[in-house]
């Protein structure tokens with residue numbers, strides 16, 4: 001967290017509703033301080049300060065077409081310069097070297113300097129130059145009757161922005177066009193809000209990282225994808241660590257006091273994300289560890305399925321901690337429900353928006369619980385996947401979105417909320 005940001009005090013939300021949990025996570029975040037990054041690293045970041053034009057844009061009056069800058073009425077005497085030997089990069093300056101008198105013209109390239117006195121640019125295809133000395137320029141057969149109109153094909157200086165004018169206001173989520181505009185305005189770097197650093201702490205002694213697990217073991221589903229998923233959501237992973245299922249190791253990883261060599265160095269991020277161990281069994285240490293480090297619980301369980309044991313806490317030093325359940329689908333749904341809005345808030349972005357879909361089937365009520373169901377969109381209807389249980393991944397892997405089914409259920413053709421998947425936001429919806 002930013003040192004300057006006062007923590008938001010929220011009442012703990014035991015068994016918060018799904019919507020409360022999302023908003024509490026967003027509200028718990030305060031945008032981080034800004035940093036300055038080169039233009040090619042600014043894409044997707046939030047602009048921290050207004051970007052002004054450092055000089056007029058464009059910064060000189062130039063030709064929009066290849067041809068001749070002309071003054072007065074035709075025919076024009078084409079002037080040439082005495083010193084044609086110029087370096088290649090200066091070629092666009094040549095046309096502006098001396099002022100034109102009425103009845104004169106000078107060759108000009110697209111982007112070339114408009115000389116003083118010029119009134120228009122005549123396109124090369126609209127003019128004919130005689131072989132005489134000095135050469136005379138007249139309108140060619142292909143010229144339009146009114147050509148050239150006053151000011152035609154001249155891009156005036158400052159047409160897009162004057163010097164000092166705000167070209168991109170603070171708070172914008174920077175897209176490629178913003179970056180290009182910042183370059184044109186003369187910037188090499190941009191001030192952007194710092195991306196939230198995320199430390200990922202994976203628990204589960206039964207979890208293996210490669211090969212085929214034996215009964216009682218499971219393959220790790222978080223390590224190979226969660227860092228990239230967090231990156232897609234605008235975070236930056238600083239460490240990924242595995243913790244043994246032992247209270248003192250979990251406490252050490254969360255603690256900013258040097259309880260042992262694992263302290264803070266393991267998890268220095270603005271946000272800590274843990275996986276597993278959220279339960280109340282003898283083997284689950286997360287709750288006890290949070291108590292031991294005096295964490296303030298902001299969300300203690302969410303009335304949703306899957307993912308109900310999810311927690312959000314603030315550690316004494318201000319870092320935020322999201323405890324994801326160990327079940328693979330439950331953890332992913334908890335990421336969409338609270339990690340995404342938390343990262344939105346920390347990076348100064350608006351809360352990511354849900355969309356609406358039409359339910360493709362009736363879904364039974366589940367009193368008191370919101371269900372998050374992977375679905376595919378077929379014929380504009382959301383069809384829930386049969387692989388929706390908390391340990392299953394096939395449903396999400398094939399999904400186009402996640403339906404947010406309210407506790408009272410829904411009927412076919414009813415509009416229900418849906419979460420777009422972070423890896424699909426740039427794709428057209430499936431039909």
Ligand SMILES: Nc1nc2c(c(=O)[nH]1)N[C@H]1C(S)=C(S)[C@@H](COP(=O)(O)OP(=O)(O)OC[C@H]3O[C@@H](n4cnc5c(N)ncnc54)[C@H](O)[C@@H]3O)O[C@H]1N2
Nearest residue numbers: 204207218219220221222276277278279284325326327330
């Ligand atoms: N008596 C109760 N038992 C359980 C409840 C309950 O309310 N009462 N809730 C169930 C639900 S729902 C969930 S979700 C889980 C939450 O459990 P934990 O967060 O403590 O997670 P673990 O017990 O550590 O693991 C659960 C499950 O997930 C597997 N796992 C863990 N890490 C990974 C990983 N990196 N990759 C793949 N799979 C992982 C782990 O092996 C377990 O099978 O509690 C239920 N029980």
Ligand code: MOO
Nearest residue numbers: 306307308330390
């Ligand atoms: O809440 Mo658990 O996450 O249903 O599987």
